[in-house]
Amino acid sequence: MVDDLRKYLNHLLEKVNGLHCILITDRDGVPLVRAVTERAPPLALRPNFISTFGMATDQASKLGLGRNKTIISMYSSYQVVQMSKLPLVITFIGSDNCNTGHILSLESQIEPFLKDLEVVVADAP
Amino acid sequence: MENDLDKVVEEIMSMPNVNGCLIADPQGLCLASKGAAHVDSAGIIVAISEQACKIQPNMKPPTVCLETDKKQCLIQRHGTITGAIFKLKT
Numbered sequence: 001m002v003d004d005l006r007k008y009l010n011h012l013l014e015k016v017n018g019l020h021c022i023l024i025t026d027r028d029g030v031p032l033v034r035a036v037t038e039r040a041p042p043l044a045l046r047p048n049f050i051s052t053f054g055m056a057t058d059q060a061s062k063l064g065l066g067r068n069k070t071i072i073s074m075y076s077s078y079q080v081v082q083m084s085k086l087p088l089v090i091t092f093i094g095s096d097n098c099n100t101g102h103i104l105s106l107e108s109q110i111e112p113f114l115k116d117l118e119v120v121v122a123d124a125p
Numbered sequence: 126m127e128n129d130l131d132k133v134v135e136e137i138m139s140m141p142n143v144n145g146c147l148i149a150d151p152q153g154l155c156l157a158s159k160g161a162a163h164v165d166s167a168g169i170i171v172a173i174s175e176q177a178c179k180i181q182p183n184m185k186p187p188t189v190c191l192e193t194d195k196k197q198c199l200i201q202r203h204g205t206i207t208g209a210i211f212k213l214k215t
Contacts (some may be wrong), residue, residue, distance in 0.1 A: 097152075101167040
């Protein structure tokens with residue numbers, strides 16, 4: 001199952017110009033499935049970077065605008081799009097000029113595969 | 126701020142057989158949309174126009190026409206802005 005999903009994520013990586021990696025992790029940043037190209041910044045793949053999203057989304061949900069779903073962080077040479085699919089988190093890392101709208105539209109294509117993974121994370125002690 | 130853009134979108138929507146209109150920025154984020162055009166399709170519309178530009182990189186961006194039995198979608202890039210018009214076929 002995970003191999004099929006990884007293949008599918010690699011296929012999605014090729015479809016979006018400038019997209020370097022797609023990671024599916026749990027709330028703490030522990031990677032479950034990852035599709036990575038050699039251009040992805042190694043530091044951004046570490047759990048201590050990815051897990052900061054958990055705190056950020058919790059704080060963003062307190063702004064009175066409803067529950068936070070997505071955070072887009074633009075850096076000088078990278079962009080990071082993180083989606084809350086609790087108990088899972090999807091992280092996309094791309095170049096700064098990568099098509100953000102195209103990355104956001106991948107959500108609906110990945111979503112059907114998350115149900116099985118959610119069960120795995122929910123069952124973990 | 127976006128009044129001028131809204132005016133343009135209204136003008137396009139008033140044309141015969143037009144049932145949707147979308148304007149997107151180079152990042153694939155929607156600036157304006159009306160009618161049948163869905164906000165989420167902005168990224169894909171910009172990606173289609175980017176790919177079409179690669180066919181003849183030295184020429185001005187081409188107009189892409191996606192056609193089905195009943196509908197038509199015209200995609201055109203102008204500078205950094207990409208526009209899409211959804212039309213019903215007569």
